[in-house]
Amino acid sequence: MTAAAQGTPRRAGRPPRGVLSRERITSAAVAQIAAEGYEGLTMSALARRLRVAPSAVYNHASSKQEVLRWVQDHVMTMVDFSAFATEPWDEAVRRWAWSYREVFARHAPLVPVIAVMPVTDAAETLRMYEEVTRGFLAAGWPEERVVPAIVALESFIYGSALDVSAPSNIFDSGALGPEFPVFTSAVRSAAGEGAGDSAEGAGNAADVAFSTGLEALITGLKRQLTE
Amino acid sequence: MTAAAQGTPRRAGRPPRGVLSRERITSAAVAQIAAEGYEGLTMSALARRLRVAPSAVYNHASSKQEVLRWVQDHVMTMVDFSAFATEPWDEAVRRWAWSYREVFARHAPLVPVIAVMPVTDAAETLRMYEEVTRGFLAAGWPEERVVPAIVALESFIYGSALDVSAPSNIFDSGALGPEFPVFTSAVRSAAGEGAGDSAEGAGNAADVAFSTGLEALITGLKRQLTE
Numbered sequence: 001m002t003a004a005a006q007g008t009p010r011r012a013g014r015p016p017r018g019v020l021s022r023e024r025i026t027s028a029a030v031a032q033i034a035a036e037g038y039e040g041l042t043m044s045a046l047a048r049r050l051r052v053a054p055s056a057v058y059n060h061a062s063s064k065q066e067v068l069r070w071v072q073d074h075v076m077t078m079v080d081f082s083a084f085a086t087e088p089w090d091e092a093v094r095r096w097a098w099s100y101r102e103v104f105a106r107h108a109p110l111v112p113v114i115a116v117m118p119v120t121d122a123a124e125t126l127r128m129y130e131e132v133t134r135g136f137l138a139a140g141w142p143e144e145r146v147v148p149a150i151v152a153l154e155s156f157i158y159g160s161a162l163d164v165s166a167p168s169n170i171f172d173s174g175a176l177g178p179e180f181p182v183f184t185s186a187v188r189s190a191a192g193e194g195a196g197d198s199a200e201g202a203g204n205a206a207d208v209a210f211s212t213g214l215e216a217l218i219t220g221l222k223r224q225l226t227e
Numbered sequence: 228m229t230a231a232a233q234g235t236p237r238r239a240g241r242p243p244r245g246v247l248s249r250e251r252i253t254s255a256a257v258a259q260i261a262a263e264g265y266e267g268l269t270m271s272a273l274a275r276r277l278r279v280a281p282s283a284v285y286n287h288a289s290s291k292q293e294v295l296r297w298v299q300d301h302v303m304t305m306v307d308f309s310a311f312a313t314e315p316w317d318e319a320v321r322r323w324a325w326s327y328r329e330v331f332a333r334h335a336p337l338v339p340v341i342a343v344m345p346v347t348d349a350a351e352t353l354r355m356y357e358e359v360t361r362g363f364l365a366a367g368w369p370e371e372r373v374v375p376a377i378v379a380l381e382s383f384i385y386g387s388a389l390d391v392s393a394p395s396n397i398f399d400s401g402a403l404g405p406e407f408p409v410f411t412s413a414v415r416s417a418a419g420e421g422a423g424d425s426a427e428g429a430g431n432a433a434d435v436a437f438s439t440g441l442e443a444l445i446t447g448l449k450r451q452l453t454e
Contacts, residue, residue, distance in 0.1 A: 155436065160382040172346070174348045212448075219446065
């Protein structure tokens with residue numbers, strides 16, 4: 001039971017600060033970006049959200065860039081890349097990609113930020129790339145082709161993570177339907193395949209598109225390897 | 228020569244308003260999103276940028292949603308989908324995808340917005356989807372599989388458009404290089420393939436990754452068709 005619930009009078013002013021830490025600053029930064037986008041993340045906005053003075057934030061993080069690196073590392077630790085150590089290449093890519101998309105679908109406002117963020121000094125992020133690269137090399141990929149293939153997969157994953165939050169009626173042509181009959185019919189036909197006019201339907205539609213693209217990428221990348 | 232340059236005293240207050248139009252409002256909205264992100268686009272911010280009263284904007288656009296539809300339509304008219312009427316499916320997809328990525332690379336802040344925006348009542352956007360769908364059907368795609376394949380390609384295109392603005396040193400592991408030697412070496416090896424430590428190098432790296440993924444998608448989607 002909290003002090004407030006026990007009837008102890010609440011002290012006026014700010015709530016107790018708690019101990020500032022990398023973890024607390026990172027969580028506050030994720031929440032701030034979710035609420036106001038990347039542009040809304042400033043050291044002073046972060047300090048307000050944490051109810052501390054900006055100087056207190058600066059005691060831990062030297063810059064917004066450092067906070068962003070923490071955010072990147074924090075999110076990347078949730079991506080499961082363990083299959084690269086145990087599974088054949090196709091299956092490892094498949095599991096990694098589904099996990100990666102799932103994590104970023106839950107953090108969609110971070111997609112445009114992390115997609116262009118240097119990995120420099122981001123240990124957890126680098127750990128992922130190290131293991132993924134090992135998996136590609138073990139599967140016989142020539143070293144110079146690994147990074148472009150990873151970037152291609154990531155581009156697809158980031159775009160697909162955005163698609164997860166698209167509304168289920170995104171392709172509803174509305175009053176213009178009769179003017180664009182071929183597309184309108186194709187949308188209806190795809191919806192019959194499991195994506196209805198519901199939140200679940202939209203989730204299914206995103207999953208069907210992701211699976212279509214991911215399997216095509218895996219097949220196509222494998223083919224490039226044998227050419 | 229302007230009135231000011233001729234020494235005519237500048238009238239106090241706002242500059243002449245000009246005639247407000249869908250085109251002017253759309254350009255202002257694109258500029259506003261580029262400057263302050265999607266969150267920064269409000270009808271009142273738009274009015275300030277256009278130097279008119281918010282009510283003047285509302286005389287043309289009923290809501291922020293309508294302005295966004297104009298932005299979407301405006302950007303989509305720049306995407307070249309003409310090859311679907313004349314070229315084989317592979318080549319049509321290739322030309323459309325490169326054009327689409329190029330347009331959105333120049334409008335990266337719009338990616339997260341347009342990726343989840345309904346096409347309802349957006350005539351130019353629907354025109355593109357109508358022609359792309361016709362191209363897929365003409366190439367023998369079953370109707371219910373066209374939309375998931377288009378969404379998969381678009382997800383890859385949107386993610387790749389973000390990647391174009393990534394800094395050239397995005398994969399520089401920095402002081403942590405020795406801890407992650409396999410990835411560090413793969414990055415160096417890929418850079419040797421045309422992507423140096425320059426703006427041009429970064430552009431090349433993005434092009435190599437885009438080409439790798441797009442060709443894999445085209446190959447893989449074609450294979451799904453014959454399965």
